[in-house]
Amino acid sequence: MSSHSNQKVDIHDEVNYDPTVWVPKAHSHGTSDIWKKFWILSFLTIADVVAYFVWPPSISRNIFFIVMGILKAWFIVGTFMHMKHEHKKLGYMIILPMAFIIFFLYWMMYEGNFWGTI
Amino acid sequence: MSTQTISKASTWGGGNSPFNVSYGKLMMWVFLLSDAFTFSSLLIGYGAIRYSYPSTELAQIENLELGFAQNVQEKFAAPGVDAHHGEHFIPALRDLGVFNEFQWPSPDLVFNHFPFAHGLHLPLIFVSLMTLILILSSVTMVLGVEAGQRGDQKAVSKWMLLTIIGGFMFLGCQAWEWTNFISAGARMWANPYGPPAFAALFFGVTGFHGFHVFSGVVLNIIVYINNLNGTYAKRGHYEMVEKVGLYWHFVDLVWVFVFTFFYLI
Structure with missing residues (x-):
């Protein structure tokens, strides 16, 4: 950042920390991991469609689709959204509330079976 | 950058960023968590x-004997009727009782259209293409973020432009999908394929998602223009691209x- 010597505040200054401008220094992790995850996500999507046609509808098939969705979410959040390179506690802050949501989702799909039609 | 260690009251005592973000x-991230709750609901x-609702029974679908890429409009048109005009598939399946108000329609019988392949039974192919377009635009976005981390202004422009194009492609696909569904007679309150709730939920959820995509494209365009103007180069970091x-x-x-939910389950 030496080329920007006309800046008034150091955006990376840890000593005189100013939350309105402070950003951690950015590091590139290369592009090979990104492309690897692209191929995995494409493969999982195609596997979903194949499973749809070869596997008759059942609760286990639905669980399979949800698990595949969570697996895709894992790669998107981890690599694309950079979560695996962030502070671990930030990850927990986001992922733990979603764990309850997944439980709720399955619960309400089960509950719906006993409702009258809407 | 100073290398001296400084004493702070505690991690959460102020004067630093506990998550280093x-x-x-x-x-x-907090906004995305709250938005995730909205979509989850x-x-x-x-x-x-x-x-x-009960699901469409497998035997009902198998009895139709639909072949992949078979012309279903010709197959279900009444004898002597021009199969190339009007809708023949939905009325026939309503007569057969496959589509009725009391059971949830099977998604592969509803979403079986593909552009320029009128009447052909191509279940879930178009939506898979949409998914791949969106995943690919996510890849170009993350490549733009990576270019920003290296401070490569030109590469950020290139990848942002490709991401914007991907976003418009997805929105175009969704517009086509909606047009198809609406021209078949689906409304927020009516659905020729079965229960009206199916159409209401489809329009509600894909509409809510589509508006998010549209907002995302607008944000991407703003970042693209800012980057062309050198806003981030002047600022010294490309974190806006990342956000x-x-x-x-x-x-x-x-x-x-x-x-997963609308097309597979």
């Missing part, structure tokens, strides 16, 4: 209403689950 990025509602990128990946993430 900027204010803006932390707030983007829609999908939870979908799951409950979907299973308050908007987080939103864009989130939109992709939501689509993964919309795809």
Whole structure:
């Protein structure tokens, strides 16, 4: 950042920390991991469609689709959204509330079976 | 950059960032978590209403003997009727009782259209293409973020432009999908394929997602123009690309689950 010597505040200054401008220094992790995850996500999507046609509808098939969705979410959040390179506690802050949501989702799909039609 | 160690009251005592993340990025994550709750409530509602109806039985679908890429308009047109005009598939399946108000329609019988392949039975192919477009635009976005981390202004422009094009392609696909569904007679309150709740949820959830995609494209365009003007080069970091990128990946993430719930389950 030496080329920007006309800046008034150091955006990376840890000593005189100013939350309105402070950003951690950015590091590139290369592009090979990104492309690897692209191929995995494409493969999982195609596997979903194949499973749809070869596997008759059942609760286990639905669980399979949800698990595949969570697996895709894992790669998107981890690599694309950079979560695996962030502070671990930030990850927990986001992922733990979603764990309850997944439980709720399955619960309400089960509950719906006993409702009258809407 | 100073290398001296400084004493702080504690990790959470102020004067530092406990998560080692900027204010803006932390707030983007908090927003995305709250937005994830919103979408979850829609999908939870979908799951409950979907299973308050019985599923279409497998035997009903197998009895139709639909071949992949078979022309279903010709197959179900009454004898002597021009199969190339009007809709023949939906009325025939309503007569056969496959589509009725009391059971949830099978998604592969509803979403079996593909552009320029009128009347052909191509179940879930178009929506798979949409999913791949969105995943690919997520990849170009993350490549733009990576270019920003290296401070490569030209590469950021290139990848942002490709991401914007990907976003418009997805929106175009969704417009086509909606046009198809609406021209078949689906409304917020009516659905020729079965229960009206199916159409209401489809329009509600894909509409809510589509508006997120549209907002994401607008944000991407703003970042693209800012980058062309050298805003981020002057600022000394490209974190705005990363923050908007987080939103864009989130939109992709939501689509993964919309795809799972509306088209697979």
